[in-house]
Amino acid sequence: MTPYHYCQDLVRRTRSHFLASVLFLPRLKKEALIVLYAFCRAVDDSVDKVSDKALARMKLLWWRQEVHKMFEGNAEHPIGLAFQEKIKPFFELSPLLFFEIISGMEMDIQHDPYQTFEDLKLYCYRVAGAVGICVATILGYESPNTERYAKHLGIALQLINIIRDVGEDGSRGRLYLPLQDCGEYQVTPQEIFNRKWSESLARLLAFQGERARKEYAVALSLLAPCDKSGQKPGQIMAAIYFCLLSEIERAGWNTLHYRISLPHWRQMWVALKSTFST
Numbered sequence: 001m002t003p004y005h006y007c008q009d010l011v012r013r014t015r016s017h018f019l020a021s022v023l024f025l026p027r028l029k030k031e032a033l034i035v036l037y038a039f040c041r042a043v044d045d046s047v048d049k050v051s052d053k054a055l056a057r058m059k060l061l062w063w064r065q066e067v068h069k070m071f072e073g074n075a076e077h078p079i080g081l082a083f084q085e086k087i088k089p090f091f092e093l094s095p096l097l098f099f100e101i102i103s104g105m106e107m108d109i110q111h112d113p114y115q116t117f118e119d120l121k122l123y124c125y126r127v128a129g130a131v132g133i134c135v136a137t138i139l140g141y142e143s144p145n146t147e148r149y150a151k152h153l154g155i156a157l158q159l160i161n162i163i164r165d166v167g168e169d170g171s172r173g174r175l176y177l178p179l180q181d182c183g184e185y186q187v188t189p190q191e192i193f194n195r196k197w198s199e200s201l202a203r204l205l206a207f208q209g210e211r212a213r214k215e216y217a218v219a220l221s222l223l224a225p226c227d228k229s230g231q232k233p234g235q236i237m238a239a240i241y242f243c244l245l246s247e248i249e250r251a252g253w254n255t256l257h258y259r260i261s262l263p264h265w266r267q268m269w270v271a272l273k274s275t276f277s278t
Contacts, residue, residue, distance in 0.1 A: 003081035004031060007038035010079075014041055020271035021236040032091055032138045033233070035082045040101060040131055042079055047105045056109050060102050067098045091138045100130040108174075113189065116180045117211070121155060123176075128154035128161075132234065139231055143224035146231065152219035153234050159212035160241045163205050163248060166192065167256045177204065197256050205253040209245055216242070232275065239274040240267050 011019065011034050018037050022030045046059035070080040071088070087093065104126030114120040132154030133147055162176040169176060170192040182189065185204035216238060223231060240262065248260050
């Protein structure tokens with residue numbers, strides 16, 4: 001198995017919305033994005049699939065060292081080797097973005113609850129906004145505002161992830177809803193950890209959904225017409241995610257007890273409609 005096929009296999013096994021968004025890209029860009037996604041998935045698994053915090057920190061330290069080697073041309077991991085073949089020769093990415101992604105995963109290890117939305121936004125930037133900037137760079141852009149667009153788009157999509165995963169995260173003792181918002185809606189972290197559903201929690205999640213929509217509106221306001229066509233995969237991802245958000249809303253926002261998702265065929269249908277829309 002070649003390093004790229006390793007990445008391809010890892011991405012296919014995740015059954016992510018991501019695959020639908022890159023379906024019609026030229027080969028070089030599609031392969032680069034698959035390698036980028038494989039990196040993000042592998043780093044994320046270093047935390048989510050490891051129960052020992054000390055071991056998780058060691059794994060992330062190893063990935064930091066691997067990023068240095070990737071950019072120096074001395075990678076060891078199949079993903080790093082694929083990076084050197086599929087990304088580094090063709091696309092100008094900063095290693096700082098990869099370190100930000102790893103820093104976001106480190107925040108998951110410690111996971112102190114976020115007091116305010118501004119605190120949460122730093123986490124969202126690291127695990128999704130920095131990835132969005134990497135994606136925008138690989139796709140190519142002319143306007144400097146497009147990097148800001150990608151950052152806000154990543155944050156918007158991560159907020160939807162947080163809404164979708166409230167029950168799953170709560171079962172692991174994690175809470176990604178700002179404590180300030182919880183207080184305003186009279187929802188305690190313990191109620192979420194104990195899987196106690198309430199109308200107050202429904203209103204809190206609806207508020208977070210509206211926040212995601214506002215963040216996306218900011219992103220769109222920054223996307224220059226000259227870059228709109230080239231940044232199509234981000235718009236496809238947004239269409240899929242906001243379709244998911246609508247399904248969550250239709251289900252009464254109860255992601256505490258139900259894992260709401262879109263079937264693969266519907267993801268592909270949304271992707272096709274978005275691809276050929278103006």
